[in-house]
Amino acid sequence: MLPLLKKPKIAFFSFTCCEGCQLMFLNCEKEFPVIVELVNIVNFREAIDEKSDDYDIAFVEGSISKKEEVKKLKKIRERAKTVVSFGACASTGGLNALKNRFPMEEVKRVVYGKNASEHKISDTLPVRPIDSIIKVDHYIHGCPVIKEDIISTLQSLILGKTPEVWNYPVCADCKMAGNICVFEKGMSCVGPVTRAGCKAICVTYGCVCWGCRGLVSDPNINAHRETLERYGLTRDSVLRNFDLYGSYRMHKNKKRL
Ligand code: SF4
Ligand code: SF4
Numbered sequence: 001m002l003p004l005l006k007k008p009k010i011a012f013f014s015f016t017c018c019e020g021c022q023l024m025f026l027n028c029e030k031e032f033p034v035i036v037e038l039v040n041i042v043n044f045r046e047a048i049d050e051k052s053d054d055y056d057i058a059f060v061e062g063s064i065s066k067k068e069e070v071k072k073l074k075k076i077r078e079r080a081k082t083v084v085s086f087g088a089c090a091s092t093g094g095l096n097a098l099k100n101r102f103p104m105e106e107v108k109r110v111v112y113g114k115n116a117s118e119h120k121i122s123d124t125l126p127v128r129p130i131d132s133i134i135k136v137d138h139y140i141h142g143c144p145v146i147k148e149d150i151i152s153t154l155q156s157l158i159l160g161k162t163p164e165v166w167n168y169p170v171c172a173d174c175k176m177a178g179n180i181c182v183f184e185k186g187m188s189c190v191g192p193v194t195r196a197g198c199k200a201i202c203v204t205y206g207c208v209c210w211g212c213r214g215l216v217s218d219p220n221i222n223a224h225r226e227t228l229e230r231y232g233l234t235r236d237s238v239l240r241n242f243d244l245y246g247s248y249r250m251h252k253n254k255k256r257l
């Protein structure tokens, strides 16, 4: 049991990302009167002007893609008692890690033009999740994170408990939602090995699961392989589906990283 935190100071930081996960925190409108009774928000660029370097819990959103971000992230780790990786970009590298599929020189040229090296922002690095640089204490998964996970993580940290992370596949959520499996419709889906907790929202609304919550800790690869075989698919034919949110993991051993 961790110590009970009496009105902890919490801070939000964002690196390379769309800041949609911080926006999800702002979406907790109904809970806000209670939240502000229980925590002091001391750093949150999307909502307040004040900034403080004195905080207990740092919620870090976004992946790391610049040298200056590495320095800033290490400073946050030095100052915070607890670091929470906030969303897919921070936890897995997220969509940003798609750029790791290409040589950095090509990425710079395509984005910044032929004079990329003269551009200040061109110190761009291969994208990394934050736990490849600092120790992370807890994770909130998803792109974006969901309100239920934000609230339950906050509750646990205040109560001195370790926040729970869902560790079963999206397929279980999907069955509970009463969806027809998309494999039956000739589509492919990474739900069988993806961390649940989102109620399989993408499938429910007519899409497939792209794996934004990352892999479960111990994915049942054999069962997934059997499912693919049953529907006439091969490992190679679906590999690209894992690339959207799994690019960092899939390409990290390549030389250019
Ligand atoms: S995880 Fe998704 S919603 Fe959150 S910051 Fe990254 S891209 Fe935006
Ligand atoms: S494979 Fe996808 S569509 Fe099928 S049950 Fe699992 S999550 Fe649902």
Ligand code: SF4
Binding pocket: 142, 143, 170, 194, 195, 198, 199, 200, 201, 202, 203, 208, 209, 210, 211, 212, 213, 214
């Ligand atoms: S269904 Fe898959 S892609 Fe959609 S929110 Fe859930 S984990 Fe993310």
